Amino acid sequence: EDQVTQSPEALRLQEGESSSLNCSYTVSGLRGLFWYRQDPGKGPEFLFTLYSAGEEKEKERLKATLTKKESFLHITAPKPEDSATYLCAVQPYGGATNKLIFGTGTLLAVQP
Amino acid sequence: DAGITQSPRYKITETGRQVTLMCHQTWSHSYMFWYRQDLGHGLRLIYYSAAADITDKGEVPDGYVVSRSKTENFPLTLESATRSQTSVYFCASSSPARPEAFFGQGTRLTVV
Numbered sequence: 001e002d003q004v005t006q007s008p009e010a011l012r013l014q015e016g017e018s019s020s021l022n023c024s025y026t027v028s029g030l031r032g033l034f035w036y037r038q039d040p041g042k043g044p045e046f047l048f049t050l051y052s053a054g055e056e057k058e059k060e061r062l063k064a065t066l067t068k069k070e071s072f073l074h075i076t077a078p079k080p081e082d083s084a085t086y087l088c089a090v091q092p093y094g095g096a097t098n099k100l101i102f103g104t105g106t107l108l109a110v111q112p
Numbered sequence: 113d114a115g116i117t118q119s120p121r122y123k124i125t126e127t128g129r130q131v132t133l134m135c136h137q138t139w140s141h142s143y144m145f146w147y148r149q150d151l152g153h154g155l156r157l158i159y160y161s162a163a164a165d166i167t168d169k170g171e172v173p174d175g176y177v178v179s180r181s182k183t184e185n186f187p188l189t190l191e192s193a194t195r196s197q198t199s200v201y202f203c204a205s206s207s208p209a210r211p212e213a214f215f216g217q218g219t220r221l222t223v224v
Binding site: 031036041042043044045049087097098100101102105 | 143145147152153154155156157160162168170202204206208211212213214215216217218
């Protein structure tokens with residue numbers, strides 16, 4: 001069964017304190033792995049797509065990496081405005097559906 | 113404005129009533145999705161559609177009905193609302209060329 005597990009469930013950082021969020025996945029065949037950011041009361045906002053092991057994507061203070069079993073979202077020198085829930089999702093191969101399977105997310109709080 | 117819009121943003125309904133949540137996208141994306149988001153469960157797929165007049169069940173379809181007569185619209189109907197359907201509902205869309213999904217702002221539904 002295709003599955004996504006994110007850890008930790010919640011993370012509190014001081015401003016400037018770098019850290020990483022983990023996304024472990026089990027999927028029969030990976031078409032893509034996705035990271036989203038979700039602010040309270042809003043829909044998920046797309047951040048990155050990763051397609052193959054070894055791939056990396058960067059955007060401002062965020063960098064996403066991918067291995068054959070997991071992905072990391074590295075946050076360098078975070079600011080309070082980086083506080084949000086970060087969601088990881090996978091898209092399996094098989095069928096023309098574009099379905100995404102989501103993890104339960106990591107709630108990040110960055111304190112000034 | 114281009115994008116994906118959901119209506120209403122908030123809805124309170126009584127047990128047993130029928131309620132329809134609306135979703136409209138302006139990108140002409142072929143794929144559309146309905147997810148529900150609950151604490152501890154993350155985003156779970158209810159129904160999806162690969163094109164107009166083509167729909168299929170997701171992970172949690174019971175109690176829901178969808179239709180897609182036009183590419184841009186994908187309404188979700190709760191035929192007889194139950195308290196367990198109290199949730200935040202998100203509509204999303206994507207294209208075959210780019211697998212990442214783009215989400216609406218969500219509808220917070222409360223069944224009393």
